[in-house]
Amino acid sequence: MCKSFLALCLLLLSGHAVWAQQIHGSDAAKIKLQLEKLNTLGRVLYLAAHPDDENTQLLAYLDNEKHYRTAYLSLTRGDGGQNLVGNEQGPYIGLICTEELLAARQNDGAEQFFSSALDFGYSKTAKETFKFWGHQRILKDAVWIIRKFRPDVIICRFPEDKRAGHGNHWASAIIAHEAYEMAGDSTKFPEQLKYVDPWQPKRVLWNTYQFGGTNTTDPNQFHIDIGGYNPLLGKSYGEIAADGRSMHKSQGFGTAPNYGHEVAYFKTITGTEPHQNLLDGVNTSWSKIKGGKKIGKRITQTIQRFDMSHPEAIIPELFRIKEAISEIGNKYWKKQKIKEINKIILACSGIYLDAYCSNPYIIAGENMKVNMKAVNRSSVSAKLKSLTLLDRNIPLNKKLSTYNLKKDTFQVKVAGNRPISQPYWLKKRHFSGYYQIPDQKLVGLPKNPPKLTAVFHLEIAGNAISVSLPVHYRYVSPVKGEIENRLLVAPPVTANISEEVYIFTSQKPQHIAVQLKSFKKNIRGIAHLKVPAYLEVPNNNISFQLDKKGAEKTIYFTLKPKNEMQSSASDTISVELKVNGKVYKRGIKVMDYGYIPTITVFPPSEAKVASMSLKIQGQQIGYIMGSGDKVPEALRQMGYKVNLLKDNELSADNFKKFDAIVMGIRAYNTRKALKYAQDELMEYVNNGGVLVVQYNKNYGLVDAHPGPYPFDITKKRVTNEFSPVKFLLPDASVFNNPNKITKKDFEGWIQERGLYFVDKVDAHYRAPLAMHDPNEASLDGSLIISDYGKGKFVYTGLAFFRELPAGVPGAYRLFANLLAQ
Secondary structure, three states: OOOOHHHHHHHHHHOOEEEOOOEOOOOHHHHHHHHHHHOOOOEEEEEEOOOOOOOHHHHHHHHHOOOOEEEEEEOOOOOOOOOOOOOOOOHHHHHHHHHHHHHHHHHHOOEEEEOOEOOOOOOOOHHHHHHHHOHHHHHHHHHHHHHHHOOOEEEEOOOOOHHHOOHHHHHHHHHHHHHHHHHOOOOOOHHHHHOOOOOOOOEEEEEEOEEOOEEOOOOOOEEEEOOOEEOOOOEEHHHHHHHHHOOOHHHOOOOOOOOOOOEEEEEEEEEOOOOOOOOOOOOOOHHHOOOHHHHHHHHHHHHHHOOOOOHHHHHHHHHHHHHHHOOOOOHHHHHHHHHHHHHHHHHHHOOEEEEEEOOOEEOOOOEEEEEEEEEEOOOOOEEEEEEEEOOEEEEEEEEOOEOOOEEEEEEEEOOOOOOOOOOHHHOOOOOOOEOOOOOHHHOOOOOOOOOOEEEEEEEEOOEEEEEEEEOEEEEEEOOOEEEEEEOEEOOOEEEEEOOOEEEEOOOOOEEEEEEEEEOOOOEEEEEEEEOOOOEEOOOOOEEEEEOOOOOEEEEEEEEEEOOOOOOOEEEEEEEEEEEOOEEEOEOOEEEOOOOOOOEEEOOEOEEEEEEOOOOOOOOEEEEEOOOOOOHHHHHHHHOOEEEEOOHHHOOHHHHOOOOEEEEOOOHHHHOOOHHHHHHHHHHHHHOOOEEEEEOOOOOOOOOOOOOOOOOEEOOOOEOOOOOOEEEOOOOOHHHOOOOOOOHHHHOOOOOOOEOOOEEOOOOOOEOOEEEOOOOOOOEOOOEEEEEEOOEEEEEEOEOHHHHOOOOOHHHHHHHHHHHOO
16 A cells, blocks of 8 residues: 555654554454465566456465565556446546556455556557657656566566557567566666665566467466465455456456466566476575574464464564564565564554544645544553644543543644645646656556545554554445545635537537536635637626535536637637636546445546537437447537437337437447347338447447348457548548538547448448558448438447547537438
């Protein structure tokens, strides 16, 4: 777990601080497992490109069976992935994937790291990936993490060539190899050596695999059985892996457990080859450290004496072991093992500690009321000597007698310069392939180090120990019981623009709804809408007043173009709130999915605005949502009336009222009801309707034939958003009715042209477009259209689900033509 600056200082100065999220205690079996890990000094770093790339069962085995300190370095946070639980994209799905990875690590016991690389979507080569990431930038991050974590062995998931399949995968293997070569060289990235020392791992291994149609394993490769059952955890490593893997819910990676043998294969990329185990040639016992042999022996004896019914009985011996550890010369292992033994001491003591607020948000410069709880649930003697809240030290000298709950409430002032709570990688504007992280010490951390902390200074069995906890927000739900969430520093007031994109097709004005929310009392100010030069706001500078904390109010700006639309443009509008001489420019976004902690961020108060010449035909659109996208909102901006159809509304009688029906992305992968509604959808088209099907993956289809005539969905795609587009049928209606589509309409696209193109297309379909990535064959499967009876069927892999929320004018114009009769 990340350390706050205060907790880190305490640890370095006294050697007595332990960091935790909350001290609840631990069951005796897990304490025994922690003791066994205390007696092991090996480290393994697993490295790949994305959340869900890791071999979760191997991580579980290495951490819980071999007791190595194990970590996964995912170069990206999954920002370019799809979303099966909601409609978030980009950095927001990256936040969800980050929490899913941390939940997976809670299952398998490993640690989690990230680089500054941004998952920009699918790429076909490492060269293309590095063009976005910056080869040296991400290599530098990996070297930094290796020097901090100091792994004995690095394991990469993918090979350094096209067999990796995905350019990001390919690039991750290159990074693993090169970082191995550089981490021990003091001439490489020498600026890091202010904080870390060079480190040379023993070897880099490729964890070969067999899935899909790819098999890179070989019986002659070094291999180990990572199956088996851990009686202390009551699970097999396959079960632990399945629990962790199934936390990747946004990516649809729920899986069944494996209960038996599971062989992991490895190929040596560089360094010495292993023969008996992964850490061949590495001494993983205390004997590797001067004076450590006696420590290892004492830990072994303590494990043998450990009584699961009375864990507190070994606390005096644990403090003696801790004192011996504090005298060793190896700074890395001293720090790491003191942290581990402190956690074991707290777990054995059964002491419960907590610091929380009853309000989810605090404001810089204001007072904060913190509730404290402490109780000793064992027979060990304990005293709470003092409590440090932020910068305030509070003497207490409370004896913690068995089961006697101590409660108190304290007022502390939050510093006026305390920044709002925002993920460190999102504090600055990010580029298309990487996040800006100015502070070197933050690189690699999964989340922000907690800033709002409570440090409990204890005396246990006559020995001093300090425990640093983040102060969190707590409340009781009538349904779910007691809920804990992060305590956040909020701006005094936020402004959320109601729509992500506004479309202007004429000089007709639009009302821009902005929801204001206060996080303190008596907020008065002026709201100002900043717009590009070709737009004007007749009623700008709106006064507002919010008297109560938590009050909300919606204000409306009138926004209109100064002149008739002559050409397409895409820009940004933003809200500024002027309060007491200060300007606030943030909104608030909350993502609460239940299976991971609630995510709250304060993004810029902005929206896209696109102007264009746009005509539409028809009004009523039925939308069958798939895995989640924001196309319905875009269609409403275009002037359509959109109805989101539930499963019980997928009937021929209901379809009749719509001018067109649109399938959301991956609808045939996620809506089982479509298997039974397909005939009625085809009847709708036959009777004169328009059906537009957006991309689906080529496996797991609920109906293998989503169109009136056959075609195959493939994995083919065009990842370069600047790839030239060729009009194969320039006179086709799709390019001329009701909007004249030209190559200019394919300018300004983001991330990709499209994905999951079709092939082996029946002759009834027309393929009006062709495109290709550099040095590849031309593809004509991005868009197919067929007449069927009186109506029209469309299948498209073009990435409208990305382009419309990004305000790309040409994407709106082309989509309107797809919907037209």
